[in-house]
Amino acid sequence: MLTNAPRGTKDILPDTVGDWLYVEDNIRSLCRRFGYQEIRTPMFEHTELFQRGIGEGTDVVDKEMYTFTDRGDRSITLRPENTASAVRAYLQNKLYADNALTKLFYIGSMFRYDRPQAGRMREFHQFGVEAIGESNPAVDAEIILLAMKLLQGLGLNDLELYINSVGCPTCRAKYRTMLQDFFRDKLDDLCEDCRSRFDRAPMRILDCKRDAEKPYMKDAPKITDCLCDECSDHFQKLQKHLTKAGVKFELDPRLVRGLDYYTKTAFEVKYPPLGAQSAVAGGGRYDGLIEEMGGNPTPAVGFATGLERVLLALEKQGLLPDNNRSVDVYVVALGEAAQEEAFKLVMDLRDAGFSAAVDYAGRSMKAQMKQANKLGAKFAAIMGDDELSEGVVMLRDMAGSEQEKVPVNELINKLK
RNA sequence: GCGGUCGUGGUGAAGUGGUUAACACACUGGAUUGUGGCUCCAGCACGCGUGGGUUCGAUCCCCACCGAUCGCCCCA
Incomplete structure (x- = not known):
């Protein structure tokens, strides 16, 4: 519950x-x-x-x-x-x-x-x-x-x-009496619901599913003839x-x-x-x-x-647009020091207008790459100890699989 | 409000009155100690909508309730 x-x-x-x-x-x-x-x-x-x-x-x-x-x-x-x-x-x-x-x-x-x-x-x-x-x-x-x-x-x-x-209201009142006149002698043939509709809401008799097939139904007066x-x-x-x-x-x-x-x-x-x-x-x-x-x-x-x-x-009809949101950059961080840098990088990317994601669970590189793939990331920006010491990021094009080192401070310009 | 069908893990879905509840997908981990999409391996339901009842024993039988779904009514 x-x-x-x-x-x-x-x-x-x-x-x-x-x-x-x-x-x-x-x-x-x-x-x-x-x-x-x-x-x-x-x-x-x-x-x-x-x-x-x-x-x-x-x-x-x-x-x-x-x-x-x-x-x-x-x-x-x-x-x-x-x-x-x-x-x-x-x-x-x-x-x-x-x-x-x-x-x-x-x-x-x-x-x-x-x-x-x-x-x-x-x-x-x-x-x-x-x-x-x-x-x-x-x-x-x-x-x-x-x-x-x-x-x-x-x-x-x-x-x-x-x-x-x-x-x-004027033409409807006229129509109402016409309908009642029409149905009056057929009351015994109508279903129970319709008999009770006769006084209250005679117009509703016309939409009755049970009596719809009655032969005289199509001869009933139409409202449009009484307007x-x-x-x-x-x-x-x-x-x-x-x-x-x-x-x-x-x-x-x-x-x-x-x-x-x-x-x-x-x-x-x-x-x-x-x-x-x-x-x-x-x-x-x-x-x-x-x-x-x-x-x-x-x-x-x-x-x-x-x-x-x-x-x-x-x-x-399959007319709904696919709204798969893809991530521009997935930052892959290896190790604690890299995670801190990655966090800062992700924020900078977001400030620059890119959608960026990181892993917070400290998972393996493989797991992070999988995640990047699942999110449909266009690029993975890989940061490990080597990149960290060089002040670069390994920028990998997820579709084409080629990658190159890019200095961290040039990354945003590079992506633009 | 009335009638029919249905209710098993994250999802789809087998199954039987009595040991360990198939299988697939998804997910997680590994094969590949820094690289995804393919492949292979492993893990993943103390539980079969909820509550009663029948029974030595029920996920499987019965009842009630809850929910979904289809139709009626009505409407969007």
Whole structure:
């Protein structure tokens, strides 16, 4: 127990950190080009923030939150996602005062109490983006393109982009009754879950796996047929923008969000080779959220991508760069006097900008040479009694195996 | 939260109800008392996820727990 990280958590070890940095560097440079600025919000917030911002009735809020009472008797929750916090920070710090459109991105740990499996951790990492303050569908398109470009830029090819519109509260209310009318006489044929969804969340019946094969399912009304003029226009324009940008997408009427403040655009990016956890990115518009949280009505769009899943996909495709760090100079010291000199030499080399290593264990020359080889040292600088008395170092080119004596005080110039 | 599979050294991985738990790689040392990458030799699990139980005896059988993994649910 003592030597095991909690279930669903993982150490990111030195040999993997390079992969993360690689992805994060890509994210930061892409966001800079798209004009999104990084924001870092607290890892935990008041529980109510997520209850309001994500919504009661969602799995995330109802059964996946890490919630506890702190010593001041406040209910605190480890963030399960970052949109609610970003919006909170936007309102609290009045970011709307600086610009009509606020474009933010974040990278960080999120926490959900769920059953772990490949691509699903209790502590996991998301990169996400929020564009707050603009209702133009071009922003929806910009965000989708940002997600796609990130993934494609990393080399991922077999991506599938699904989009849908969930309308606004007005068209959704209309759609809801249409759906209920459609299913009312089929209730007896539906599964138990669906019967209970009928009143609460009739839209969810459409995604039911058990009832998916029922012949009448494909005749069910589609939300996109019920959109009001404004929502419909928005959806058309989004598609136009995507097409113009040369992105392929599929319409997926089953892509829904349950809560009222999710509006219009919903999208998801899948990478099917990942299996069960193939959703790599997802997002959409939430024109109702800011008002729900006490701000002035403000339109906004965002998305998030799961970095573990992106990394899994990259690994699967062999798209991770090798980040083997090699050492410039390995100083081999023989004997105590040489060790002291070697220590000084290593420090001087490092000051001069080289990466340099020594052995501290007083091991045999052979062992030190082996180590130099293992570290991929370009040069070995050998210091024994002979070299010491001559004030030189035996500089050996590890690749070519030729070596020559070089005065210690000329070594750095020689290597440059 | 539900169902399936699995859990042996640093890693991969054989194995059996009963003496010394294969093998490979890695690692350490040596052959080469001042020279790596090849070769050869040697060393390296008081222990087979944890805790119970069955048994004369269990790593191998049973139960529970923990963990990993796959699928469902949900999502990133």
